[in-house]
Amino acid sequence: AQSVTQPDIHITVSEGASLELRCNYSYGATPYLFWYVQSPGQGLQLLLKYFSGDTLVQGIKGFEAEFKRSQSSFNLRKPSVHWSDAAEYFCAVGNGAGSYQLTFGKGTKLSVIP
Amino acid sequence: GAVVSQHPSWVICKSGTSVKIECRSLDFQATTMFWYRQFPKQSLMLMATSNEGSKATYEQGVEKDKFLINHASLTLSTLTVTSAHPEDSSFYICSAPDRGGYTFGSGTRLTVV
Numbered sequence: 001a002q003s004v005t006q007p008d009i010h011i012t013v014s015e016g017a018s019l020e021l022r023c024n025y026s027y028g029a030t031p032y033l034f035w036y037v038q039s040p041g042q043g044l045q046l047l048l049k050y051f052s053g054d055t056l057v058q059g060i061k062g063f064e065a066e067f068k069r070s071q072s073s074f075n076l077r078k079p080s081v082h083w084s085d086a087a088e089y090f091c092a093v094g095n096g097a098g099s100y101q102l103t104f105g106k107g108t109k110l111s112v113i114p
Numbered sequence: 115g116a117v118v119s120q121h122p123s124w125v126i127c128k129s130g131t132s133v134k135i136e137c138r139s140l141d142f143q144a145t146t147m148f149w150y151r152q153f154p155k156q157s158l159m160l161m162a163t164s165n166e167g168s169k170a171t172y173e174q175g176v177e178k179d180k181f182l183i184n185h186a187s188l189t190l191s192t193l194t195v196t197s198a199h200p201e202d203s204s205f206y207i208c209s210a211p212d213r214g215g216y217t218f219g220s221g222t223r224l225t226v227v
Contacts, residue, residue: 102160102209
């Protein structure tokens with residue numbers, strides 16, 4: 001069964017600092033990987049996704065993520081965090097066999113200090 | 115881009131009553147709709163998968179008689195929480211696969227009093 005681990009429950013960074021949110025997955029084949037952001041009481045917004053090809057993926061709002069098969073990781077990065085980035089971030093892995101089922105990590109809450 | 119409209123955004127109901135949540139795909143056909151439940155400060159847990167014109171598939175531990183799912187058309191899927199109880203209070207989110215991956219509704223906050 002597929003699974004996703006986000007080791008950090010809560011991260012606090014200063015505005016302007018760099019950010020890296022960790023994500024490790026377990027999946028038997030080539031995974032479909034996603035990062036979503038959720039503001040309180042809201043739905044999920046897709047930041048970026050990896051299906052195949054270039055392992056460094058660019059997303060919206062200045063985010064990027066790198067797929068590392070050898071480490072089973074898909075860490076999310078941003079070079080300079082803005083106060084508006086404070087939210088909950090979820091990493092998810094999709095079933096590449098076509099059933100489209102997503103499995104989510106438990107999320108990482110990002111707090112930004114002005 | 116693809117949009118899934120979810121209504122209502124929030125609802126408060128009395129214990130024992132039923133609540134219907136609707137998810138509509140606005141500019142694409144959603145043959146499949148995933149229904150998730152999210153408890154406060156926790157991740158999304160898949161409850162069930164609905165497919166247009168067929169019975170929904172429920173995840174282990176989810177009561178199919180309590181959480182009725184209907185997917186009558188390619189643009190509408192509904193989740194009805196029957197005989198709601200306070201423990202059903204949660205955030206419910208739907209999601210449909212599209213060409214770009216998955217599109218999520220904005221969620222429904224259900225509070226049962």
